[in-house]
Amino acid sequence: MSRIIKKLILLSCLFPILLAAATTVDDPIPEKIDNLEKPLYSPFVERYVLDEIKQLRIDQAKSKQELLQQILDREHNSVDRAVAYATDTVTYFFYLIAAATSVLVLVGWTSIRDIKERVHSLADEEISKLIHEYEARLEMIEEQLQQKTQHIDENREEIELTQELQSLWLQAQQDDSPSNKITIYDEILKIRRDDCEAITYKANAVLELNEPQWAANLCHQALKIDPENSRAFYQLACAYTAMRQFDEALHFLIEALNRRESYLESIHDDPALQALVNHEVFSELPRLMGKETS
Known part of the structure; x- marks a missing residue:
């Protein structure tokens, strides 16, 4: 009986979301996603x-x-x-x-x-x-x-x-404060010390606090655990961009793109990489990518 009640409550929570989706079927899905003000889940x-x-x-x-x-x-x-x-x-x-x-x-x-x-x-x-x-x-x-x-x-x-x-x-995910996020990621790392995902997300929060050297150290720690971690390379590119070391930043960005090409779509929209994108060294990206591929 309790399980039936739980399912009824879940349906009652999902009903407004399904109703909203049904009433706006003709709307473009990307526009709906961009205009979301809160998560579709609770x-x-x-x-x-x-x-x-x-x-x-x-x-x-x-x-x-x-x-x-x-x-x-x-x-x-x-x-x-x-x-x-x-x-x-x-x-x-x-x-x-x-x-x-x-x-x-x-x-x-x-x-x-x-x-x-x-x-x-x-x-x-x-x-x-x-x-x-x-x-x-x-x-x-x-x-x-x-x-x-x-x-x-x-x-x-x-x-x-x-x-x-x-x-x-x-x-x-629900906390907007970088300091609170770092505390939470530390709790996760106390439970699992070799969690590369937690380390890279912590590095991202550290970058929000304008601590690029700390973030770079965290990313190198993650690469010692998983040398093929593409997110760690991407965060290294962001950290070295913040430190104005554009050659190193471009090198780590190429390493990230070689492991996950989907990062190429977000480079121009990422505020952490804008300084690198606007620098003259960024024009070498296609040539260096072709060299790495060959």
Whole structure:
């Protein structure tokens, strides 16, 4: 019932957006995107999606645990049946030996006491073998169950960690203050130190605070982790442009374009690169791009 209510609430939140889209079908989509004043989503909708994903993973983990429990129960039943079968076999074997012993006593082969001791020793040996064998199997099953339980715990921790990271990224996207963004990116890096995306976004926020050298250091740190990170090269171009080192800026811009050509569309519109675009060294870009390509 609660899940139905959540879906109804989600539909009620999306209805105005769908209605607005339906009433303006003839409008050009690019103009609508440019005139947006607020996001088409809400934290409530994203929170609902995150909760649904978390619940789905929890249900999956529960299903795995129930399946493991069923397998363990079946193994225990198999062990019980095997032990019962072994006990019956030993009993029948004992009866057979007793009958044979009676016959041998009648013909004078040996005494009843010797035969009884031999039968008990044989029975004890067989039972001991069976017990050791099934104890080893039970230990192996217990070890496998512990490994599965540990794996489930690790998955649960990873889900919680992912949810926390998504929440931090959402806060960073909604916050307009570069200082607050840097604080949020630092929290993300405390959780995942090798997150290149967080490092490059932090460098972008640092550039907004007019700290190009700091931003360049962050980008070089990201390239040590991922040498092919195109965003790090692009941010380096912006940082060196801010430091008026246009040759270095052009070099890193070419490295970024070689890895992602889509940056070429935003070069002239990016305020951080306007000084480079207006500088005479920028005219060398086509020639240098052709040289790098060849």
